[in-house]
Amino acid sequence: MPRPPFSLTDDQARAIAGGVAQLALDHPTDPQNHRPFVRAFIRLVHTARLSSRVGLTKRHSATLPHIINTQRVG
Numbered sequence: 001m002p003r004p005p006f007s008l009t010d011d012q013a014r015a016i017a018g019g020v021a022q023l024a025l026d027h028p029t030d031p032q033n034h035r036p037f038v039r040a041f042i043r044l045v046h047t048a049r050l051s052s053r054v055g056l057t058k059r060h061s062a063t064l065p066h067i068i069n070t071q072r073v074g
Helices: 010-026 035-053 064-070
Strands: none
Touching: 010 035
8 A cells, every 4th residue: 555645734844944954954964874874863853843823833843953863852
């Protein structure tokens, strides 16, 4: 059975786009180990999708990159 298409609202996409720039600064390109960036990116997407489901305001959505950075997994 195929997966349903992945879609984002405009607010979710904005939160992710804003967070990716910060991820690039926090996790510089490392051809030997890209896992920290991928882990943080997946967390960013999940947080952006969750924020719209629980009804966070735009003010909270703007802080998503900060939330991601404070919840890093070693």
